[in-house]
Amino acid sequence: QKEVEQNSGPLSVPEGAIASLNCTYSDRGSQSFFWYRQYSGKSPELIMSIYSNGDKEDGRFTAQLNKASQYVSLLIRDSQPSDSATYLCAVKAGYALNFGKGTSLLVTP
Amino acid sequence: KAGVTQTPRYLIKTRGQQVTLSCSPISGHRSVSWYQQTPGQGLQFLFEYFSETQRNKGNFPGRFSGRQFSNSRSEMNVSTLELGDSALYLCASSLAATTNEKLFFGSGTQLSVL
DSSP states (O other), X not given: OOOEEOOOOOEEEETTSOEEEEEEESOTTOOEEEEEEEOTTSOOEEEEXXXXXXXXXXXXXXXXXXXXXXXXXEEXXXXXXXXXXXXXXXXXXXXXXXXXXXXXXXXXX | OOOOEEEOSEEXXXXXXXXXXXXXXXXXXXXXXXXXXETTTEEEEEEEEETTEEEEEOSOOXXXXXXXXXXXXXXXXXXXXXXXXXXXXXXXXEOXXXXXXXXXXXXXXXXXXX
């Protein structure tokens, strides 16, 4: 079973702070890594993809990948209350895309 | 540009019945994937269709099936419903040539089996 592990949270951060979301995966053959955001009662929305080791920045979001440690993270800078959602880590190996169960993020004003 | 459209939004069925869910992908997207989401198991991949052919499938029983039409619209069918089939069923479309890359999800169909 290819596993993707995330802390379920909730992770609570004050408005304006940096939120750090972490994900580990078990399949060393994984090639593609994604972060999806899911608001309560809504469907997942892709916010970041990363394919090689290192950092990838997009606006307030930075994805970090370390394949040796089998670790993916998402940093959200200047967190806003509108960032409050569940963040799903998804890891692809071959054609299979395995999702973590998500980390709930709460940004408090 | 219209997003992924799923119908119906809600369904209530009883055990033993069958159900068909519909999905219209984003215009130009030829890949359609189906996922099941439950609180306990999270998001799990059911299958993916590309150009009317099932290209990949997850680890679900044969009661779960699907098809894709020439206009890329897709349907998913679940036969002989069980209580454990109660879930949110999400359809996702993609422009990518390979399975499960950069998915755009629909709003889902919430299925309740009584």
